Amino acid sequence: MACAWDFQFRVLLLGDSGVGKTSLLRRYTNDEFTETTGPTVGVDFCCRIEEPEDGIKVRLQFWDTAGQERYRAVTRSYYRNAACVIFLFDLSSRKSFENIQNWHQEVTERAQPRPLLFLLLGTKSDLRDLRDVTREEAQNLANSINAPYLETSARTGSNVSAALSLICRELLRATTEEKHTPMEHSMVGWSAGEETQRQRTLCIC
Numbered sequence: 717m718a719c720a721w722d723f724q725f726r727v728l729l730l731g732d733s734g735v736g737k738t739s740l741l742r743r744y745t746n747d748e749f750t751e752t753t754g755p756t757v758g759v760d761f762c763c764r765i766e767e768p769e770d771g772i773k774v775r776l777q778f779w780d781t782a783g784q785e786r787y788r789a790v791t792r793s794y795y796r797n798a799a800c801v802i803f804l805f806d807l808s809s810r811k812s813f814e815n816i817q818n819w820h821q822e823v824t825e826r827a828q829p830r831p832l833l834f835l836l837l838g839t840k841s842d843l844r845d846l847r848d849v850t851r852e853e854a855q856n857l858a859n860s861i862n863a864p865y866l867e868t869s870a871r872t873g874s875n876v877s878a879a880l881s882l883i884c885r886e887l888l889r890a891t892t893e894e895k896h897t898p899m900e901h902s903m904v905g906w907s908a909g910e911e912t913q914r915q916r917t918l919c920i921c
Contacts, residue, residue, distance in 0.1 A: 721765055721775040725887045726797055728779050730819045731804035732812040736839040737780050739870035740804070744880050745778075749871050766884040774884050795826045800833040800883055805854075807838045807867065808846035813854070820861050833890060834863035835883050842869040 729737040738760065742748050745764050760780040767773050779798075795801075801823050805812040816836070823832070836858040838849065851867070858865035864882060868875040 721773040723772070723888060723891060724775040724777060725799040725884075725891075726777045726779060727800045727802060727883065727887075728781060728795065728798045728823075729802050729804060730781055730823060732806075732809075732815050735804045735806040735809070735812050736870055737804055740837070740839060740868060740876055741778055741780055743870040743873055743876045747873070749873075764880075766881060768881070768885045768888050772888065774888055776880070776884060795823050798823075798832060799887055800835065802835045802837060802879075802883065803861075803863070804837045804839050805849070806840050807849050807854075808840055808843045810848045813838075813849045813857070816857060816861075833883065833886055834861055835879065836861065836863045836865045837879055838865070838867040840869060840871075841867040841874060842871050 729741070731737060739749060741760075741762055742750065745762050762778050762780070763775055764778070765773050765775050803816050803819055805816050807813075820834070836854065838854050840846075854867075855865050864886075866875050866879045866882070868879055870876060
């Protein structure tokens, strides 16, 4: 059976509880916004297929992780097989911004030896009067962890599709530039064109 996509990538969303990880994914995958959402318990999962280039389909697996400390042991188990990590903080919460360094340190220590792509997102950009982190501060942090930076709002949809489409293009670019064997390649993306039984099996889900 042929895959409906050419590449597949696991993308983790990390950040403190309440920064809007679930809301951002709901806006991106279903184009909907719910005013209140309960905290994620453990890890939630959803997918979306993008076509960053004509004729090339990429399936993004999003793993929405709980921000609470009591679930950290569960979420850590997902670090190693990720291709990308999106760090999120609430623009109206300085504490969530300051904790990004801790999230970054934790994931880089546990995801070795394979390098990851990173993206930094400031959420709730529509709450302009409550803003507690400047764009300059956020950009400096993004530069320090070698990540693009965007400000988003799940409520209005501002920059949500742009941010996740950006990471899709970056993942595809990084993968096509690598010179891995098919077995190694499957760690970050699965090519539907390979003629091995293992590759066909990995693509069926």
